[in-house]
Amino acid sequence: MTDFIARLTAFFAAQPPVLIAVIAAVAILIAGAPILRRGSDRAADEAQEQLSELIRLQSEMQGRLSAMTEAFSTRQGELNQAVNQRLDGMSHRIGATIAEQTKSTHDNLRQLQERLAVIDAAQNNIQTLAKDVVGLQAILSNKQTRGAFGQGRMETIIADGLPIGAYAFQSTLSNGSRPDCTVRMPNGAPPLVIDAKFPLEAWNAFREATAPEARRSAGQQFRRDLEVHIRDIAEKYLIAGETQDTAFMFVPSESIFAEIHEHFEASVQKAQRARIVIVSPSLLMLSIQVIQAVLKDQRMREQAHLIQGEVALLMEDLGRLDERTRKLQAHFLAAQKDVEQIVTSNEKLARRGGRIAALELEAPASAEAEPMPNSSPRVNPQPVESRTGLLKLRVVDED
CATH class of the missing domain: 3.40.1350 (Trna Endonuclease; Chain: A, domain 1)
Incomplete structure (x- = not known):
């Protein structure tokens, strides 16, 4: 019986303290079973049934604890993931905010430096002006x-x-x-x-x-x-x-x-x-x-007399310019008449050429093979009309 209690204790060593206390109480009841048997076998059976019920309850409790542990593990993983995601988002936002703040700070510092440079230049001008005013005051005081x-x-x-x-x-x-x-x-x-x-x-x-x-x-x-x-x-x-x-x-x-x-x-x-x-x-x-x-x-x-003399010379120059302009105009008129005569001759030549181009000349058939020497017009070789053994050719002006 002592060995059974030892094994039972070792089996439930890893169990919760409450369960160990229950098992210890059951072991004591089992150890005193001979005395109880002598007192009553029915009480021993009830104790055995209670022990079995306790074991069954302990198994159910272990299952529930395992389910709860698994649920807690799952929830803890989800919680860790959500926390990590939120931490990542917050880190990203914080980083972006810090970058914007850094850029804004740099811009403000740059503008501040520019304004300080302008203020320094203005201060130098004011100092120079103050020196000038002091000098002017010294001048006016003497x-x-x-x-x-x-x-x-x-x-x-x-x-x-x-x-x-x-x-x-x-x-x-x-x-x-x-x-x-x-x-x-x-x-x-x-x-x-x-x-x-x-x-x-x-x-x-x-x-x-x-x-x-x-x-x-x-x-x-x-x-x-x-x-x-x-x-x-x-x-x-x-x-x-x-x-x-x-x-x-x-x-x-x-x-x-x-x-x-x-x-x-x-x-x-x-x-x-x-x-x-x-x-x-x-x-x-x-x-x-x-x-x-x-x-x-x-x-x-x-200087009025000099101006009058210059005006007189200017009028003489204007007279000479007018005379030369009239001579040039006469030359232009003569040239215009010559051009008009040339145009008239050209028109006559054009009309005469048109009449020549419109003429129809008669020539023997052998004349087709023998072109006329030193002739400016070109004879069209195509026959126009053939009567009594004669071939009429049309003279075409190349121009």
Whole structure:
């Protein structure tokens, strides 16, 4: 009995723990079977039946466990396949997204680099402009360089608008003064004087003043400096018989010119009474263009006799051209008459040739074998009509 229990235990060693416990209980019942037999054989039979039922249930349980294991394996395979497919799809989408993001990042970086390059170029230009502005400020802060700046603009306008010899810079007058520019006027009139100086310090103080009192004080100072400068121009450059009775005071800025006429109308009126005209760059350019037109008209009047002589020579050349044209026309008319006569002769020859081509000549039969020497027309060898032993041949013109 002990061996049977050992074999039974070894057989179910690989079974689940619950089943092993059941088998152990059954073994104990079998081990105590002699005692139970002595007590009751019927109980032993019932135990045997229960053991058989337990074995049958264990077999069914093993079958169910195998089916469940196989089902679980199948489901696990399908789950693994679905998970792998989803992982592959997600990996593909993630890879595509990463590639797009990488390309977009590269494009953005390239555009950013281009914009940074443009910004660097603009910054360099701004730095250069700032240096130029600083230099211009330094120029305008110095009286001598400020005068050179205003005179430079004025000289550029004059040199661009007038021919060489029609103006002079820093020429000396009879009273020893040296105006910035003198413009030669037509018809031997005295030259026009242009002054390029301007009280810029007082103007800057007036423009930068913000408080009412400071602005009023700066305005009065600028008015005094402007009127003093106007009086100096009138006293130095308006010389009777040597210069024009009107002079130009050049203002190197359109905005300054506009504000002077807006805020200092009394000074402008005083300058006009003193025959001093305040001009901006555009007004100076317009005046120079008018002077240039007047000078051009004067030169044309001075050269009028030369123009008349050239026109007379031109008329002589036109007369000779007309005479030669008429001679050529006569030659053409004669040639046309000759051509018309040639055409008439050609038409007569054509009609005569047509009549010759339409003729029918009679010749003996032997003439068919002997062609006529030195004859331009060709005889058609085909017989047309045969009467009284004579053969009529048709003469055909080869032309």
